[in-house]
Amino acid sequence: MSEISKLQRHLAEGRIGRREFLRGATALGVSAAVATSMAGKAMAAPMKGGRFRFGIAHGSTTDTLDMSKNENGYMLALDYTIHNHVGEIDADGVLQPEAMESWEASDDAKQWVFHLKKGVEFHNGKTMTSEDVVATVNYHRDENTQSPAKSLLAQVTEIKADGPDTVVVNLEAGNADFPFIMSDYHIAINPVIDGKLDATSGIGIGPYIIKEWEPGVRAFCTRNPNYHKSDAAHFDEVELISIVDVAARTNALTTGEVDAIDRVDLKTVGLLGRKPGVRVEETVGYRHYTFPMRCDTAPFDNKDVRLALKYALNRQELVDKILLGHGVVGNDHPISPSLQFHNSEMPQRQYDLDKAKFHLKQAGLSNLKVQLSAADAAFAGAVDAAVLYQEHARPAGIEIEVVREPNDGYWSNVWMNKAWSACYWGGRPTEDWMFTTAYAADASWNDTFWKNDRFNELLIQARAELNTDTRRQMYYEMQQIVSDDGGLVLPMFANYVFAMSDKVGTGEKMAANWTLDGLKFADRWWFA
Structure with missing residues (x-):
């Protein structure tokens, strides 16, 4: 095996970081462009295992697992860690089905039909049905709700189940963007239990199951063993830690206490990017x-x-x-x-x-x-x-x-x-x-x-x-x-500027609707 091949294998196995690989490849005479491409390929094969720790610039003692009251970046990250939605935005900004198999509209876009994925299970073992999706949407339409999604759903005149795997939505007027609305991050799909929607316990169909929860401080989650996406949720565990102070957040990354942070201090981003074992990323989005x-x-x-x-x-x-x-x-x-x-x-x-x-x-x-x-x-x-x-x-x-x-x-x-x-x-x-x-x-x-x-x-x-x-x-x-x-x-x-350990593997291109790959890191990333 050649020396460069050994470096690639060591990078893929996590025995060295991306920066060490690039340094070694350059020393062997490989150009920077080729070395970067080789590193990407070596880290492209997701591996299972490990605890991913995210230091987040948000968090409040008033946080709640009721996603209708989701109001900051900490809760948004937790939302995407434990929940799924109708659809998800990919790296090209295109909405892809997530909890759904597909959807289609009438010619005037006033009626939308959503087809659920079959066999999807909630964290408590209950199989997701159209009843759960209808009840979830109606929770945000209730006259007494404080959910910001209520105004988005005001256009809905009727939502109903058509069998266990189909949901039909009628609108007061055509809306070509309606699948985006159904995928609003507040509208996390929750289960109906004993005839009532459970929207406050954190039970979802997402990649991880919440095990420990201290509002404004920490959430600890473990992989959902029955997750419906076979090519996702690579970490064994995910821990979300509120670190509002940027200096403390940065220090946590450089000392290895966390594996990624958001809201990098732009005054010191250049220095951070030169730290051994740290990789800085930047995406252009809507923020x-x-x-x-x-x-x-x-x-x-x-x-x-x-x-x-x-x-x-x-x-x-x-x-x-x-x-x-x-x-x-x-x-x-x-x-x-x-x-x-x-x-x-x-x-x-x-x-x-x-x-x-x-x-x-x-x-x-x-x-x-x-x-x-x-x-x-x-x-x-x-x-x-x-x-x-x-x-x-x-x-x-x-x-x-x-x-x-x-x-x-x-x-x-x-x-x-x-x-x-x-x-x-x-x-x-x-x-x-x-x-x-x-x-x-x-x-x-x-x-x-x-x-x-x-x-x-x-x-x-x-x-x-x-x-x-x-x-x-x-x-x-x-x-x-x-x-x-x-x-x-x-x-x-x-722009979204964030940083992570160079042992974290990501896709070649990341979604930019939120920071950290559209905050779908728990679903999409892995340890290389």
């Missing part, structure tokens, strides 16, 4: 950082005040100093440049003190004092971003008092409670989904408490429109309305 203003609360109920604040921000400086270039400037609407109907024709809003002063004057003000609540739980660097905003706005006669909030409980005590705060969104894979989740007048997560009749009219029309060009123009107008009238200050879209 965006925002400063939502409550439009039902003075002074943010005045459109000119909102515009003054939008013009009083230097977005590029935030991208440069907060993201360190790992992202792009935003234009005060949530549609990512990577989405199909992103309005690239909109003029980019610039930092303009004269326009900020003009809109203050239009609001009858010569100066303005407001509070902006922030914590790094909102996004890494949120407090620093708020301080930069404060500096940008001051020359326009706007005094922003930055209120530094505790990380713990931020999402339950600050976001959507304080009049102006920092926030992050993972984004959504379609324009309708993003707008319906957080900008529709009755959306549970309408964190700007904004209502615009024209916007809501277009939202319904665009959802049912099958002509692509017409639909594009509608979404273009909606982005303009949100930017000009809404309570959203959206300075930047942030």
Whole structure:
């Protein structure tokens, strides 16, 4: 066996890391490009075993196993670890069936028929049927639910089982994106037990079974022995650990206490990438950082005040100093440049003190004092971003008092409670989904408490429109309305930058709808 072959075998068996392989291959005269390709192939064959430990930048003592109340990245990671959904987004951004075998729509897209995979079992041994799927969806449609998926499912007029393996859904209007809606991460498929949906115990059909659970601290899970995907769930165990502090999170990775972390500190990412045994990854997705203003609360109920604040921000400086270039400037609407109907024709809003002063004057003000609540739980660097905003706005006669909030409980005590705060969104894979989740007048997560009749009219029309060009123009107008009238200050879209041990194996391409391969790491990754 040649020396390079021995290196490949040792890498595949986990006896050396990727970095050691590359160093050894280069020493043997192999080019960097060829060595990288060889490493990928050596690590491509998944191996079973081991405990994967993920250090997560989120976690709150108010977390609950009821996924209808899922509100942060920790719970999203746990959701995908113990649950499956109707469909999953692959590395190319395409929705693939997961708990379903297939689906099809009527010609007008008002009726959708979903065909379940047969023989899929819940963690408690119960076989999944159409009754479970119908009850799961209806749990999020209930009039008393607080689930953010309720507004997404408002279009459903009827959902029913057609035998044990088929679900039929009728909509009030056509929706070509409806399978995406059914796959919303909140709508984790739960079992019906004794005639009632069990949505709070963590029983799912996902790759791992939760064994230990301490909200805001830790979750420990073991592989589901009856998982319906034969080529997934390679780890024996998965442990999710809340490590909100970025320095502690980074240290946990470099000392081997965890195998992967999210939200890498962009200030030190270069140094981290040079650490032995560490690999840094970056994907471009839908994630965006925002400063939502409550439009039902003075002074943010005045459109000119909102515009003054939008013009009083230097977005590029935030991208440069907060993201360190790992992202792009935003234009005060949530549609990512990577989405199909992103309005690239909109003029980019610039930092303009004269326009900020003009809109203050239009609001009858010569100066303005407001509070902006922030914590790094909102996004890494949120407090620093708020301080930069404060500096940008001051020359326009706007005094922003930055209120530094505790990380713990931020999402339950600050976001959507304080009049102006920092926030992050993972984004959504379609324009309708993003707008319906957080900008529709009755959306549970309408964190700007904004209502615009024209916007809501277009939202319904665009959802049912099958002509692509017409639909594009509608979404273009909606982005303009949100930017000009809404309570959203959206300075930047942030890339997902994360890091892992170089002994972790992944596919050649990772999904970018969330960090860490769409947060499907428990399903898709392995130890090489």
